[in-house]
Amino acid sequence: MSRVATPLRPVADDEYAERHVYEPHRVGIPPLPKYMRELWKRREFAVELSRTTLRAQHYKSALGQLWLVVNPLMLALVYFVLVSILRGGTRGPVYFAHLLAGLFAFHLFSQSVNQGAKSVVKGGKLILNTAFPRTLLPISSVMTAFMRFLPTMAVYAVVHAAAGLPVGPHLLWAIPILVLLVIFALGVATFVSAAQVYFRDISSFLPYVMRIWLYASPILYYVEEVPDRYKPLIYANPLTPLLGSWSDVLILARAPQPALLLAAAAWAFGALIVGMLFFISREREFAVRL
Amino acid sequence: MLSVPAAAVRPERADDDFAIRVDALSLVYRTALESRPTLRSSIRRFGRRERTVREIHALDDVSFSVAHGKVLGVVGANGAGKSTLMRTVAGILPPTAGRVEVHGRVSTLLALGVGFNRELTGRQNVVLGGLAAGLSREQLRAKYEAIVAFAELGEFMDMPMRTYSSGMYGRLAFSVAVNMDPNILLIDEALSVGDARFRKKSFRKMRQLCRQAKTIVLVSHSMASIRTLCDEAIWMHEGKLRMSGDPDAVIAAYTDFLEVDEDDPETEDDV
Numbered sequence: 001m002s003r004v005a006t007p008l009r010p011v012a013d014d015e016y017a018e019r020h021v022y023e024p025h026r027v028g029i030p031p032l033p034k035y036m037r038e039l040w041k042r043r044e045f046a047v048e049l050s051r052t053t054l055r056a057q058h059y060k061s062a063l064g065q066l067w068l069v070v071n072p073l074m075l076a077l078v079y080f081v082l083v084s085i086l087r088g089g090t091r092g093p094v095y096f097a098h099l100l101a102g103l104f105a106f107h108l109f110s111q112s113v114n115q116g117a118k119s120v121v122k123g124g125k126l127i128l129n130t131a132f133p134r135t136l137l138p139i140s141s142v143m144t145a146f147m148r149f150l151p152t153m154a155v156y157a158v159v160h161a162a163a164g165l166p167v168g169p170h171l172l173w174a175i176p177i178l179v180l181l182v183i184f185a186l187g188v189a190t191f192v193s194a195a196q197v198y199f200r201d202i203s204s205f206l207p208y209v210m211r212i213w214l215y216a217s218p219i220l221y222y223v224e225e226v227p228d229r230y231k232p233l234i235y236a237n238p239l240t241p242l243l244g245s246w247s248d249v250l251i252l253a254r255a256p257q258p259a260l261l262l263a264a265a266a267w268a269f270g271a272l273i274v275g276m277l278f279f280i281s282r283e284r285e286f287a288v289r290l
Numbered sequence: 291m292l293s294v295p296a297a298a299v300r301p302e303r304a305d306d307d308f309a310i311r312v313d314a315l316s317l318v319y320r321t322a323l324e325s326r327p328t329l330r331s332s333i334r335r336f337g338r339r340e341r342t343v344r345e346i347h348a349l350d351d352v353s354f355s356v357a358h359g360k361v362l363g364v365v366g367a368n369g370a371g372k373s374t375l376m377r378t379v380a381g382i383l384p385p386t387a388g389r390v391e392v393h394g395r396v397s398t399l400l401a402l403g404v405g406f407n408r409e410l411t412g413r414q415n416v417v418l419g420g421l422a423a424g425l426s427r428e429q430l431r432a433k434y435e436a437i438v439a440f441a442e443l444g445e446f447m448d449m450p451m452r453t454y455s456s457g458m459y460g461r462l463a464f465s466v467a468v469n470m471d472p473n474i475l476l477i478d479e480a481l482s483v484g485d486a487r488f489r490k491k492s493f494r495k496m497r498q499l500c501r502q503a504k505t506i507v508l509v510s511h512s513m514a515s516i517r518t519l520c521d522e523a524i525w526m527h528e529g530k531l532r533m534s535g536d537p538d539a540v541i542a543a544y545t546d547f548l549e550v551d552e553d554d555p556e557t558e559d560d561v
Contacts, residue, residue, distance in 0.1 A: 018473070022381050022390040038424075045421035052414050129398060129405035131381035132422045284384040287377070288319055 029281045039133045046136045050143040072107055072152045076100045083220055093163040098251045100159050102219030102243050104152040105178075109185045109239065110210040111145035116189025117196045117203045124290040134283040135276065138189045146182060156250075166253045173249040173256055180261075180268040181242050187271025190279040197282070197289050213237070218244050238267035308393065309474050309505035310356040310379055315388035317349040317374055348374040350529040351388070356522075358393075358473075359503035363510065363520035363537055365544050370526040372509045376400060376478045379507065394473030394505065397423070399463060408452040412443060412462055415451060419466060433469050440495070441465035442488075457484045468495050475499060478509040513541050 057067075080096055119137040120127070127134060161167070196202045217239040218226070226234050234240050241264040245256035349371045356362045364372050377383045379390055380398045405422070406415045416437055420430040438447055441461045446454065454462070460483025467475065483492070496519055499506060510516055516523055516537055523540035525533040527547075533540055 018393070018395045020381055020390075020392040020396075022378065022385055022392075024385050024387055042421060042424055044427055045418065048418055048421050052410060052418065056409065125407065126405035126419070126422060128377075128382065129400050130419065130422045131396075132424070136422075287382050 029277060030284070032280075035133060035280060039135060042132055042136055045132065046140040046143060049136070049140040050147060053140070053144050054147055068148050069151045069155055072104055073155055075107070076103050079103065079220060093159075094165065094251060097156070097159050097163040097165055098222070098247050099219065100156055101250045102217070102247060104149065104156055105181060105243060105246055106214055106217060106219055106239070107152070108145055108149040109181060109188075110214070111148060112142040112182075112185035112189045113192055114203075114206055114210065115144060116141040116185075117192040117206055119189075120193045120197055120286060121200070121203075121290065127286055127290060134286055135190060135279055138193045138279070139186065141193075142182060142186045142189055145185070160250065165251060168253070170249060170253055170255060174246065177242060177245050177249065177256065177261075177264070180264045181246075184238060184242065184264075184268040184271050187268065187273070187275035189275070191271070191275035194275075194279040194282045197286055213239065218247065222247065238264075238271070241267065307357055308355040308391075309358045309360070310362075310393075310507065311389075311391045312352055312354050312375075312379065313389040313391075315349055315352045315375075315378065315390060316347070316386050317371075317378055317383060318386040319346040319348050319374075320344070347529050349378065349385075352526075352529075352531045353388075354524055354531060354534055356505055356507065358505055360522060361500050361506040361508060361520045363508050363516035363523035363540075364526060365510070365513070365516060365523060365540065366526035366532075367548075369528075371529040372526050373400065373478055375526065376476050376507065376509060380476055392474065395424075395470075396474045396476060397467050397470040397472030398476045398478075399467035400476070400478045406451050406459070406463070409450055411450055412447040412454070416447075416462070416466055420470065423470065425470070433471065437462075437465045437469045440469055440491075457488070460484055461488055464492050468492075468499060472504065474505045474507075476507050479511065513545065516541060 076096075076099060080091075080099055083095075083099070084091055116138040119141045120134060123134075123137045126132075192202060192206070214220075216234065216237050218234065223234065223240065223244045241260040245260050245264060248254055248256050248260075352371075352375065354362075364375065366372050374383065376398070377400060378385055379392060380396055380400070381390075381392070405419055407418075410418070413434075416434060417430060420433070421427075425433075438444070441458075441464075443458060443462060446458060451459065451462075464483055467477065477496075483489070493515075496506075496508075500519055506519075508515065508519060520537045522535065523537040524531055525540050525544050533543055
């Protein structure tokens with residue numbers, strides 16, 4: 001018995017519309033234009049997954065979705081008290097605004113990476129049963145983190161106004177900085193989520209890495225305050241140009257330094273390219289590894 | 291046995307009649323020795339120069355094709371590579387060697403548990419699964435009612451799936467797979483979900499899909515299902531394609547083989 005060569009009926013055109021070829025490419029990267037097309041086609045999935053995750057979080061607690069605002073506010077209070085004690089209470093409302101802005105932005109980054117790291121392993125069942133571009137999972141985590149970040153900006157706006165900080169068109173600089181931060185977070189999140197498949201302890205390490213990263217970033221202090229001998233260290237931190245510019249714009253009310261912005265962009269796109277390529281080159285193996 | 295079509299020749303339009311073509315497909319699992327790999331254990335193994343992975347040849351040089359509108363039955367003992375074959379055709383597992391070409395939208399109902407998240411409601415799972423499979427929101431909206439009606443879950447659709455009984459779980463999975471309006475349907479040992487009434491209903495639905503000239507690949511241990519539903523059958527044995535052809539002939543050879551080699555010759559004939 002061999003293949004049936006003639007169809008029993010005329011074949012409708014739409015049956016040719018979808019044509020999938022699966023060939024081995026264990027090492028290396030599948031054809032990227034096709035991959036990106038598939039990714040774009042399923043963007044709604046990432047949106048829906050992120051929406052579902054948001055709805056599920058805090059669903060059972062009394063304050064519910066209010067936690068999205070309460071959480072970072074409490075965090076900011078904790079650090080404000082800590083730094084006030086360490087500094088003998090010499091810090092005013094402008095510093096508080098700086099702290100808040102930095103913490104909220106950092107929270108966006110750390111949430112993206114922490115949740116992104118777990119996204120692939122958590123999406124295991126779906127990965128075992130459906131073929132789709134797996135990068136949608138960390139992308140969705142970053143979306144979730146961003147949705148959680150938005151209400152914290154409302155809190156910041158109140159503090160910004162209360163601290164008497166200037167409002168003007170210079171604040172528009174915050175948008176490209178935020179975009180770069182999200183791109184950087186996405187790059188790190190995709191990298192870590194793929195690595196997590198191979199080394200499951202990464203998600204246990206991450207909270208500590210994030211804590212150190214927080215202290216090594218200009219959030220609890222201004223970049224200018226860093227002692228000279230630590231300057232190289234602080235400038236080696238990819239978040240320094242991002243959060244430094246962020247604070248420049250929001251607090252000091254000045255346009256970000258072009259060099260810093262350029263460095264931030266380089267880090268962001270570098271991380272995105274490395275993270276995505278690593279993820280995409282590995283993702284076909286996930287179904288076997290989970 | 292089927293001959294291997296020349297892999298080097300790109301299929302011409304005239305040769306596009308098939309829905310699924312599998313060319314010299316091999317798949318080697320490189321399973322980690324531990325289920326939860328950790329950095330520590332891999333460093334330790336590296337120190338001892340131990341192999342991290344073990345290789346399992348799940349599929350070995352398998353070739354066949356399925357024409358549009360045909361129903362192919364797959365039989366074989368446990369561990370013969372049937373489920374691996376299905377997941378490779380679905381594009382979930384990458385082939386180690388060879389080539390799989392699929393023409394049409396594929397819907398799957400696979401053995402290893404459907405991609406449902408038990409914490410989410412039935413509705414959320416249907417929407418997420420459909421979007422992941424590449425449907426648009428409009429397409430999903432149109433299908434959603436049909437899915438719920440067929441699964442007969444009603445109010446349960448808005449409850450977390452951990453509250454479902456296994457029968458309800460299976461019913462929803464089957465309903466999603468058959469109502470996604472696929473050109474190609476891959477079903478792996480999933481025709482026996484729910485109570486007797488639902489089984490009858492799912493069997494009727496299968497026959498209807500066969501009549502609608504959907505291409506179907508059906509893995510089943512039920513020889514009766516294979517015999518009644520399929521136009522052709524293949525028999526997988528230890529990762530190799532042992533026989534292919536008329537379902538009656540393949541079933542005869544397969545049951546013969548089982549009677550010779552295994553203690554229990556009975557084949558479960560549930561639908």
